[in-house]
Amino acid sequence: MSAIITEIESPQIQNGGLAKTTWGIDSRFIAPILITLILLVGQWSFGILESYPQTLTAIAVCICAEIVLSYMIIGKFPHLASAYISGISAGILIRSPEFWPFALCGAIAITSKYVLRVKDRHLWNPTNFAVSFMLFTAPFAVASLSIQWGNNLYAMMVIWLLGSIIIYKLGRFHITLTYVCAFLLFSLLRSGFTGDSFLAEVAPITGPMYQLFIFFMITDPKTTVRSSKKHQMIVVFFVAFAEAILRLAEVVHAPYYALFIVGPIANLIDIYWLSAQTQPEAAA
């Protein structure tokens, strides 16, 4: 989820330092603004956070880690939007009565960006990696299912609408759309398999946590394949497929784990095979 804005850094560099803009705003700030709005509206309307200090802890740790690690590895002051989003995402997605999981999740997310790399590319979405790791290794202190914002149709519509527009402007809507379609298809299949109603299988995607997953996490430009839009759609289809398998195995955190599994495999294929093929063609 953390790096949706980092996509914008590439054209910026290519264009000689000119920042790409969306609606006249530096595009790097679009995602942070959106997620901040979601957080504040959710908190003011429904009190979605356990407490502000826990979320602020995650944000502060992410930003500090980004600054320190960037200096250590790259030797320059980083743009902090990505770290901010990682922090705020951890603050929303992780639910815990303790403080340390928020700090640890943020620290792992940022550190993973600098460690888990192949040919200078991320393998995992940092927040997905950290959240999955925390859910898997620290279930005694961490959960993800808990607070929703309201199950309210209007709140949901606003987030869906805003998210869709922004994702469309950032050129990633095809990923979101593919995932949603695949999820619905697999819901139908799961319903036939389990005997549970179709609506029961569809239920999770109507929840707010999925909105964050769909709009921010699976669309992360740094951790999705780059060879073509078609390949991105195939990858996200396989994320939905892996999730469906995990759901049949009654894995509660299926979406996180599905992306955790499929994401790096797809990236490795992209790095070593697909991009290697398409780059010479593009050059030609």
Added chain:
Amino acid sequence: MKNIGRILVFVLFLALLAVPFVIRRFDRVETRSVARSEALDRYGFHFEEVGKSAGVNFQHSSPKLDPKISHILPIIASMGAGVSITDFNRDGWNDIYLTNSGENSLNAFYRNNKDGTFTDIAGDLGIADINRTETGVSMGAVWGDHNNDGFEDLLVYKWGRTELYRSEQGRQFVRVEEANLPAWANINTAIWLDYDRDGLLDIFLGGYFREDLNLWQLQDTAIMPESFEYAQNGGRKYLFRNLGNNSFEDVTSKVGIDSNRWALAAGAADLNGDGFTDLFVANDYAVSELYFNKGGERFEEVGTQTGVGFSPKSGMNVAFGDVLNNGSLSMYVSNISEEGILLQGNNLWMPKLGTKGADLKYENQANNFGVELGGWSWGSQFGDLNNDGYQDIFLTNGYISAERNQSYWYDYSKVTVGHNQIIGDAANWPALDGRSLAGFQQKRVWLNDGSGRFNEVALAVGVKESFDGRAVAMADLWNRGVLDVVVANQNGPALIYKNISSGTNNWIGFDLSSANSSPIGAQVTVNWNGQKQVQVIGGGIGFCSQNQRRLHFGLGRKNQVDSVEIVWPSGNRLNFADIEINTVHAIPENQK
């Protein structure tokens, strides 16, 4: 330089990944059974479960309800095991009333035989056979003297007809048909309180399912909460003012109470010190509500203002306790916690330092005090279990214990995050098919160390049963100067934990009475050893439960009480000193 940096970052990454494993290894609290002698030596008491040997052979059963919801029946018919303590015949010994919920099942009323045993006399008194499809089944019961004749009357709240039984001098109970209580509502909490200080006990009722639903004859299956944490489609709340002629007037709207959250527990006490009883309601699928009483004329909901109205959870219980012996009441609200899936955590709402009166604010200190994670928590009560001078907590838990290795958690988590059109319709909920949901859970006994920390000792003090607990009540059942604990289990036996004390600590008890009114709502503050502890007489507190009427204070090793202050519901105050310890003092309101 950059290579060194990369190596350091890699090492740091590995270290971060190791943190959860290290914490799990070193932060896990070992709870294990120990010998009674060791428990007595270490904690000053030990529990012995004596239900059956004491003659309490009660077994709770759940209703069957409409076949349309049979696929998730254990989820819906998951309540009704209630317990309330009273001294119905004024013999100075506590008796136990237990509610049942199966169609045609019998409630039980165990009279204290004063010899360590109990006898069920509910049938003889006419308060046993009251669970019928036509009139509904019991969810709980609370005792209060509504007509000030000196004998406790019985209010049974049901999924069905709310029923008030008048005590005929403790010899028989007769239903008060003219009471004007709801002919049909799905009530899950009720308390007695005198909100207007007129000397007559009034009644608060909290609805769970909508009152227009007859769960045996459903029109459709759209009966579930519209949201897991923001639901407002539950039953309404009622406040009935006692008119003094065996009838009650519905003043809910008049006093400004308007809520359709799914109420599961209520408690009343003067929290802001203005002399009038305030009201706290713990709601399932939503935030809790706190109503400040404005002069006995109206209630103002101040949940958001005071801080208890944020972070919606699954409120199952509320109990009042003076956690730090500073003369102020905290509220303990139980919620749901399941490793890796749902960590709502219980709430310990403590008054924020420097706030009081109308500006009172609360902070959740459950995590800091170590009483946050209690599984799928239900009833809990404060009480000084080892007489060390600090209020401890007994908490029961567990939702559905069925097939031990088959869990419903995945399906539960799947449907409860869904949109209200999905979660709200029982037809969309996957069938339970004999699976468990948060079943077989270990109960919690948290001992208050007096310095801001509670330590869990349940297994060590002999609480090892893992039935699906619901209601908890504390009482000195054998007049020994210790608090025993009664636990009502859903589809399980009633348990009586007899408190075996080391006898090293002192205590004092107060049994208040008033000629023309009930002492419910009275507050007693005991000052000793440079500290003061306040307790309030409740007309029902916790999940479907009611503690003994008398108030019990542990004093630790101190053998002297400096002073005692009693604030009666009427506003009258009584202060006295030089009072004997290790005994129960019967104090009438007009005592000089």
